[in-house]
Amino acid sequence: xxxxxxxxxxxxxxxxxxxxxxxxxxxxxxxxxxxxxxxxxxxxxxxxxxxxxxxxxxxxxxxxxxxxxxxxxxxxxxxxxxxxxxxxxxxxxxxxxxxxxxxxxxxxxxxxxxxxxxxxxxxxxxxxxxxxxxxxxxxxxxxxxxxxxxxxxxxxxxxxxxx
Amino acid sequence: xxxxxxxxxxxxxxxxxxxxxxxxxxxxxxxxxxxxxxxxxxxxxxxxxxxxxxxxxxxxxxxxxxxxxxxxxxxxxxxxxxxxxxxxxxxxxxxxxxxxxxxxxxxxxxxxxxxxxxxxxxxxxxxxxxxxxxxxxxxxxxxxxxxxxxxxxxxxxxxxxxxxxxxxxxxxxxxxxxxxxxxxxxxxxxxxxxxxxxxxxxxxxxxxxxxxxxxxxxxxxxxxxxxxxxxxxxxxxxxxxxxxxxxxxxxxxxxxxxxxxxxxxxxxxxxxxxxxxxxxxxxxxxxxxxxxxxxxxxxxxxxxxxxxxxxxxxxxxxxxxxxxxxxxxxxxxxxxxxxxxxxxxxxxxxxxxxxxxxxxxxxxxxxxxxxxxxxxxxxxxxxxxxxxxxxxxxxxxxxxxxxxxxxxxxxxxxxxxxxxxxxxxxxxxxxxxxxxxxxxxxxxxxxxxxxxxxxxxxxxxxxxxxxxxxxxxxxxxxxxxxxxxxxxxxxx
Numbered sequence: 018x019x020x021x022x023x024x025x026x027x028x029x030x031x032x033x034x035x036x037x038x039x040x041x042x043x044x045x046x047x048x049x050x051x052x053x054x055x056x057x058x059x060x061x062x063x064x065x066x067x068x069x070x071x072x073x074x075x076x077x078x079x080x081x082x083x084x085x086x087x088x089x090x091x092x093x094x095x096x097x098x099x100x101x102x103x104x105x106x107x108x109x110x111x112x113x114x115x116x117x118x119x120x121x122x123x124x125x126x127x128x129x130x131x132x133x134x135x136x137x138x139x140x141x142x143x144x145x146x147x148x149x150x151x152x153x154x155x156x157x158x159x160x161x162x163x164x165x166x167x168x169x170x171x172x173x174x175x176x177x178x179x180x
Numbered sequence: 181x182x183x184x185x186x187x188x189x190x191x192x193x194x195x196x197x198x199x200x201x202x203x204x205x206x207x208x209x210x211x212x213x214x215x216x217x218x219x220x221x222x223x224x225x226x227x228x229x230x231x232x233x234x235x236x237x238x239x240x241x242x243x244x245x246x247x248x249x250x251x252x253x254x255x256x257x258x259x260x261x262x263x264x265x266x267x268x269x270x271x272x273x274x275x276x277x278x279x280x281x282x283x284x285x286x287x288x289x290x291x292x293x294x295x296x297x298x299x300x301x302x303x304x305x306x307x308x309x310x311x312x313x314x315x316x317x318x319x320x321x322x323x324x325x326x327x328x329x330x331x332x333x334x335x336x337x338x339x340x341x342x343x344x345x346x347x348x349x350x351x352x353x354x355x356x357x358x359x360x361x362x363x364x365x366x367x368x369x370x371x372x373x374x375x376x377x378x379x380x381x382x383x384x385x386x387x388x389x390x391x392x393x394x395x396x397x398x399x400x401x402x403x404x405x406x407x408x409x410x411x412x413x414x415x416x417x418x419x420x421x422x423x424x425x426x427x428x429x430x431x432x433x434x435x436x437x438x439x440x441x442x443x444x445x446x447x448x449x450x451x452x453x454x455x456x457x458x459x460x461x462x463x464x465x466x467x468x469x470x471x472x473x474x475x476x477x478x479x480x481x482x483x484x485x486x487x488x489x490x491x492x493x494x495x496x497x498x499x500x501x502x503x504x505x506x507x508x509x510x511x512x513x514x515x516x517x518x519x520x521x522x523x524x525x526x527x528x529x530x531x532x533x534x535x536x537x538x539x540x541x542x543x544x545x546x547x548x549x550x551x552x553x554x555x556x557x558x559x560x561x562x563x564x565x566x567x568x569x570x571x572x573x574x575x576x577x578x579x580x581x582x583x584x585x586x587x588x589x590x591x592x593x594x595x596x597x598x599x600x601x602x603x604x605x606x607x608x609x610x611x612x613x614x615x616x617x618x619x620x621x622x623x624x625x626x627x628x629x630x631x632x633x634x635x636x637x638x639x640x641x642x643x644x645x646x647x648x649x650x651x652x653x654x655x656x657x658x659x660x661x662x663x664x665x666x667x668x669x670x671x672x
Contacts, residue, residue, distance in 0.1 A: 148582035149332060153575065158592030160578035 042175050044133055049096045049172045052140055052165050093172070100173030103156055103166045120174065123167035140164060182229070182259075182357050185368040190393035194365070196222035198667060199385065199399035201370050201414075203227075204261020205653055206639040206660040207405035208348045209306060211362050212355050213664030221362045222397060224387060226369040226406075227257035229349075231264075234390060238369065238549045241409075241556035245540065246603055251556060254607040255407055259366050260349015262407065262607070268345030269651040270309050271338065272300050272658075274490065276480050277533075277648035283487035286436075286536045289645045290617040290626040299658035306657055307343040308351075310468035314339050316459075320474060322467050325459040327474065329584040334482040334576045337459075338475035338492050340651075341468065367392070370406070371551055373418035373426050373636075381635045382426075388551055401667065405639040405660070408437075408609025409556055412542040412642060415613065415623075417553050427613075427630040432623050434542040436611040438647040441562055441570070441603045443530040455586045460494060475531075477649070478573060489533035489566060490649040491573045531606065532570055533649045535563045542612050560605070567601060608652050610644040627666045628659065639663055 108115040126143060130136035147153060147162035154166055198214060200207045203225035214221050227235050235258075241251035256264040273293065280288025304311035316339035320327045327337045356362050365387075371394075372386035382402045388394040404411045412434040416425040425433055459474040475492040483490060534540075540561035544554035571593065578589035593601050616622015619631035624643050630636040639660050641652040 145583055145585070148579045151575070151579050153579060153582070155575075155594075158590045160575060160582075160589050160591070162582060 041127075044127070044136070045168070045172045045175055046093045048127070048133075048137055048140060049100075049168050050093055051137060052144060052168060096169045097173040097176050099156070100166070100169030100171065101177075103154070103170045104173065106156060107154070116174075119163075119167050120171050123164060123171050126164075140168065181359075181363050182353070183363060183365045184228075185365045185387075185389040186392045188365070188389070188393045188395055190395070192393070192395045193384075194222060194395060194397045196220045196363075196397070196399045198222070198401050198403065199224065199397050200403045200405055200639075201385065202261065202405035202407065202410070202640070203259050203349065203364060203366070204405060204407060204640070205263050205266075205348050206656050207403070208260070208352050208356065209303075209657050209660040210403060210405065210639060210664050210667075211359075211364075212352055213661055214667065215355070215359045215362055217361070217668055219361065219667070221359075222399065223356065223362065223364040224368040224370060224385070224397065225259050225364060225366040227259055227261075228367050229259050231256070231258055234550070235367070238390075238551065238553075239410075240549065241558060242545055243560065244557050245559040245561050246605075249605055249607070251409070251558060254605070254609075255409070258349060259353070259364070260347055263346060263348040263653070266343070266345045266347075266653060268307075268343035270304070270307055270341045270343055270654040271475075271650045272296075272314060273648040273650045273655050274480070276483075277490065277646060277650070281484070283484075284489060284533075284535055284646060286621070287646045288617075289615055290622070291615070295626075296655070296658050296662060299661040300654065302661050303654050303657040304341075306661075307346045307654060309341040309343055310465075310470045312468065316474045319465065319467060319472070320459045323459070323465060326456050327459060328457075328476060328580070329586065330580050331583040332576070332580055334478050335580055336477045336479045336482075338477045340473050340475060340494075342462070342471035342473075343653075368395075369551055370404075370414055371553060372420070373402075373414060375418075375421050375426065375633065379421055379633070381633055390550060399635075401635045401637060401670075403637040403639050403663070403667075407640055408612055408642045408644075409542055409558065411638055411640060412437075412612035413544070413553070413556050416542070416544050427623055427632045427636060429632050430620055430623075432614065432616075432621075434612050435538045435540070436536040436614050437540045437542055437558065437560055437609070438534050438536060438611040438644070439560060439605040440608045440647060440649060440651075441530075441532045441534055441566070441601075442606050443532075443570075443601060443603065476577065478576065482576065486572060486576070488569045488573060489535060491530060491532040491570060492649045493528045493530050493573075493577060530570065530573075531649050532566070532573075533647055534566050536611060536614070536646060537561050537563050562603060570601070606651070608641065608647065610641040610647045610652060613638045613642040614645045615643045616645065628663045629666075637663060637667075 107119055126139045127136045130139050143164040144162045147164050152163045153160050154163055156166065197219040198221045200211055200221065200223045203223050207223060211221055211223050236252055239252040239255050239257055256262045258264050275293035278289040278291060278293050301311045316337035317327055319339055320337060328335060356364050367389050368387050369390065370385055371388045374383045374386060376383040385397040385402065387397060404414060406414060415427055415433045418426045424431065427433060462471060462473045465472040473494065475494045477490065477492045478488065541559050543557050545557040547555050549555055574589060574591045581587040581589055613623040615624050615626065622631065624630055624638050628637050628639060628643050641656045
């Protein structure tokens with residue numbers, strides 16, 4: 018049985034014929050920032066990018082351009098902290114079965130996608146589907162989709178594991 | 181003619197065909213409508229022509245339930261009544277607000293929206309707003325402003341029109357002052373409703389000027405238009421014949437007090453840059469020639485399916501907040517928000533209907549005012565199911581925002597925890613002499629006439645059977661116009 022700290026293992030090695038993919042941790046940070054900052058910062062256009070294009074970088078990460086942007090680490094750390102609180106709320110005893118149920122749907126989407134771009138788009142679609150199906154969780158006052166919280170939790174676990 | 185009550189002789193007896201007690205929006209509307217009818221109309225107003233602290237203090241009382249405001253601050257004892265500090269929000273009740281709804285116990289007015297519809301048109305004229313339709317989505321379309329998308333189909337766009345606001349005591353003073361058949365006695369405080377032998381009709385009203393003369397009024401018909409709290413207070417306080425007061429055989433007077441629970445500036449949502457919410461902000465509509473703003477409600481179908489009372493979310497002007505994020509965003513989320521302008525963080529207010537609750541009530545306290553009338557104890561209560569309903573409303577709005585990609589909702593309250601909701605009122609006092617189909621479930625009938633006292637009528641929001649989420653002024657003015665028609669049909 019996998020422990021939560023083993024969650025990084027869900028990020029499988031890239032396929033040999035797959036487009037270039039970022040490191041798992043790097044991707045998780047970017048994906049979490051993109052999706053979770055989408056409502057908070059701005060919509061990121063990724064639909065016109067080809068699958069081999071680099072993962073779009075949120076405009077707010079460009080501190081020079083944005084001027085007042087928070088440091089990258091602050092934002093991603095905030096998302097990871099959001100993920101920790103999600104686990105505290107949904108799996109307070111870190112029961113592996115419960116943690117798996119929260120993280121595996123997101124991890125599978127990442128692993129099964131042919132590219133980072135495709136993974137990002139799939140996650141975005143899953144977030145929309147969550148809201149359409151009212152698969153939402155209230156956390157610290159925010160009402161967020163289970164997918165975006167699962168992504169935040171995955172980032173937290175990966176960060177915590179040092180992977 | 182306007183008459184200062186201090187100049188009357190002590191012990192004088194005044195007589196009229198119709199005596200209206202209270203010169204606020206309802207009383208003035210009614211008196212105006214009866215001009216030239218051949219009826220001799222007498223209006224009694226407890227306040228003066230100017231604000232007077234001593235008279236205002238007669239409104240002091242105690243909040244013993246939900247305590248969000250002072251009783252002597254939310255009403256104004258002056259000629260013109262509380263329109264003196266009215267902010268001018270206007271929107272009618274919805275047609276379904278008048279219907280019996282399975283999920284709102286004791287709902288269902290004995291009149292339908294269509295019975296009031298023509299009076300809403302006339303009421304709009306009185307409060308100086310466009311009298312056209314109330315389709316917020318259609319107006320937004322005409323103005324080229326988008327409404328929030330609703331991929332799940334739950335959202336309904338509401339429309340508020342803004343009165344200048346009309347100060348009834350200013351705008352319509354000359355109408356009454358110059359009317360040959362209307363006399364207004366101000367500083368004239370009702371102290372007692374005296375019933376005729378048998379109790380089936382009002383014999384006379386006892387009236388007193390503070391530190392001045394006392395006198396009596398006889399009339400063919402009496403209309404109490406004192407407001408949602410004072411109407412009940414005076415019926416309860418007139419207990420010489422019956423300890424429960426006047427028109428209170430079913431024990432309903434004072435009960436079912438309703439407000440519109442407001443949540444100001446607590447909830448918020450974050451929107452990506454570029455989401456256009458101008459329609460939901462206070463703006464001038466060149467189409468209507470009136471200031472307007474939109475509101476976010478739920479469709480009739482969703483409210484029915486979900487079993488929800490009505491509720492509307494509206495924007496809070498950014499200028500009212502020094503720092504929209506201050507104290508709002510949890511520290512972990514704040515870094516994502518950067519700052520309010522970039523993130524598009526917006527607070528909004530929620531204005532809700534509450535289920536009628538019998539134990540939410542006006543009753544008499546043990547202390548008395550300067551006229552010797554027991555002061556009010558207001559025990560305002562909100563049903564716990566309402567809090568869960570408000571939370572459900574928020575969840576549905578959150579789902580719509582998320583599915584449409586236009587933001588996320590922040591509302592840091594849980595179901596059922598009243599303290600977390602920080603509920604306040606809007607000064608909308610309703611339901612304490614509710615309209616019903618029979619004496620068993622109402623104080624007044626469909627004509628606003630007491631079931632028990634045949635020459636006594638109640639005007640104003642105290643007759644509302646349910647409150648919807650609509651600000652009550654437009655509706656109570658419409659009801660007053662309808663009551664005027666009823667009185668005119670009855671003749672002298």
